[in-house]
Amino acid sequence: MTELTTKLARVRANMRTQGLGAIRFRGVDWFAWMTCGGSSTVILSAETGVAEVLVTDEGAWVLTDNIEAERLAREELPGGLPVEAHPWTDSRPREAFVKARTGVGPVGSDRPVAGEFPLPVDLTRARSSLGPEELERYRALGRDAAAAMTDVLLAARPEWTGFELAGAGAQALWARGIQPMLTLVGDARRLPVYRHPTASRDTLGDRAMLVFCGRRRGLCANLTRFVYFRQPSREERRLAADVARVEAAAFAASRPGATLGQVYAALVRAYADAGHPGAQALHHQGGSCGYLSRDVVALPDTGVALEPHNAVAWNPSLPGAKIEDTALVSPAGLELLTVDPRWPTVRVEGLERPDLLVR
Known part of the structure; x- marks a missing residue:
C-alpha cells in the first residue's frame, strides 16, 4: 500500500x-x-x-x-x-x-x-505514529535544519544584531526549502534575563543563542544552539551541563506508552536533583511534535501517551542556558534527528549532545 x-x-x-x-x-x-x-x-x-x-x-x-x-x-x-x-x-x-x-x-x-x-x-x-515515508522525510529535514544552524553560527559575528542573526537563520533554512516558522535569538545581554528571547536590534556581544523551528513537507524540526565568541565561564559551563542532564532524564522517560505527564515529572525531579528546584515553572519544557512545532506541550497532568515512532522535542532551560533537539521515540530506543556532524558535542548519559560552539 x-x-x-x-x-x-x-x-x-x-x-x-x-x-x-x-x-x-x-x-x-x-x-x-x-x-x-x-x-x-x-x-x-x-x-x-x-x-x-x-x-x-x-x-x-x-x-x-x-x-x-x-x-x-x-x-x-x-x-x-x-x-x-x-x-x-x-x-x-x-x-x-x-x-x-x-x-x-x-x-x-x-x-x-x-x-x-x-x-x-x-x-x-x-x-503521532509516523510511518516509514514520514520518517525518511523527517530524517532528511533534521539533517538539513541542523546543517543550516551550523552554517549560520559559524558565520555569525559579535557585532551582528539579533535581527541579522535571525535573518541569516531564515535565509539558511529557505535555501534548503525549509519554512522558518521560528528564529529566536538571545544576545549576551538578554540571555540571562529572558527564557524566550525574540530577535532584537541589540548586538549579539560575546555570546548568542539561536533557536529554529523549521517546517518542510509539513514536518517540524526544532533545535537550539549556542555560539560563544570567548571562552565560557565556569558557571556558564555548569548551567549548560545541568540542562543537558535534565534533558537526559526527559529522554530516558520518553518511551512508547509513557505519558507526557510522566516525562514532565521526570524533568521536575531532574531540575531538583541538579540544584534548581522549581525551574520548570519559568518556561515550558517542550513535548510531542511532528506536524506542529509542538503537538502537545507537556504539563503535570497530561495523559497523552507517546506512540511508537512519535517525535518529541524537550527544551529545559536555566538562566542563559537551554538545550533542544528533535528526536524519535521508538521501541528500539531514541533517535536524534537534528544532528550535524560538524557541531561539537559532549556525551551525556550515553548520548552525544550539542556542546557550546566556541569561536
Whole structure:
C-alpha cells in the first residue's frame, strides 16, 4: 500500500467507528499529513491554508479555489487526490460539493464548525505514529535544519544584531526549502534575563543563542544552539551541563506508552536533583511534535501517551542556558534527528549532545 492509501484506510476506519459520513481536514498540519507532505500554506503563521481535504467512504478530494488549483495539483499533491476548484470570489460551490457527497451524515473535522464533530482520538494517535515515508522525510529535514544552524553560527559575528542573526537563520533554512516558522535569538545581554528571547536590534556581544523551528513537507524540526565568541565561564559551563542532564532524564522517560505527564515529572525531579528546584515553572519544557512545532506541550497532568515512532522535542532551560533537539521515540530506543556532524558535542548519559560552539 502507498502512504496515501494507508492513510485513507485509517481515516475511513475511524469514520466507520465513529459513525461519520465524512471528514474535512482544514488545518495546514492535517492537510500536510493527509496529502503525504503537501502544503496548503501561503501565509506562514496561518493555522489553515488555501485548501482542505475531504474524505468520504466513496472518495477523497482536495477542495480549493481557482487561484490555487493548478499549482497544488502540479506541485503539492500525490496522485490519487483530485482537485475540486471553486471561484475565489464564492465559496458556496465548495459547500454544495461537500453536501452532495455527505448528505445529512455527520461530518468530522480537525477544526470543526457548527454542527461538525472533532476528529476521533484514535486518528490523532495514528498521526503521532509516523510511518516509514514520514520518517525518511523527517530524517532528511533534521539533517538539513541542523546543517543550516551550523552554517549560520559559524558565520555569525559579535557585532551582528539579533535581527541579522535571525535573518541569516531564515535565509539558511529557505535555501534548503525549509519554512522558518521560528528564529529566536538571545544576545549576551538578554540571555540571562529572558527564557524566550525574540530577535532584537541589540548586538549579539560575546555570546548568542539561536533557536529554529523549521517546517518542510509539513514536518517540524526544532533545535537550539549556542555560539560563544570567548571562552565560557565556569558557571556558564555548569548551567549548560545541568540542562543537558535534565534533558537526559526527559529522554530516558520518553518511551512508547509513557505519558507526557510522566516525562514532565521526570524533568521536575531532574531540575531538583541538579540544584534548581522549581525551574520548570519559568518556561515550558517542550513535548510531542511532528506536524506542529509542538503537538502537545507537556504539563503535570497530561495523559497523552507517546506512540511508537512519535517525535518529541524537550527544551529545559536555566538562566542563559537551554538545550533542544528533535528526536524519535521508538521501541528500539531514541533517535536524534537534528544532528550535524560538524557541531561539537559532549556525551551525556550515553548520548552525544550539542556542546557550546566556541569561536
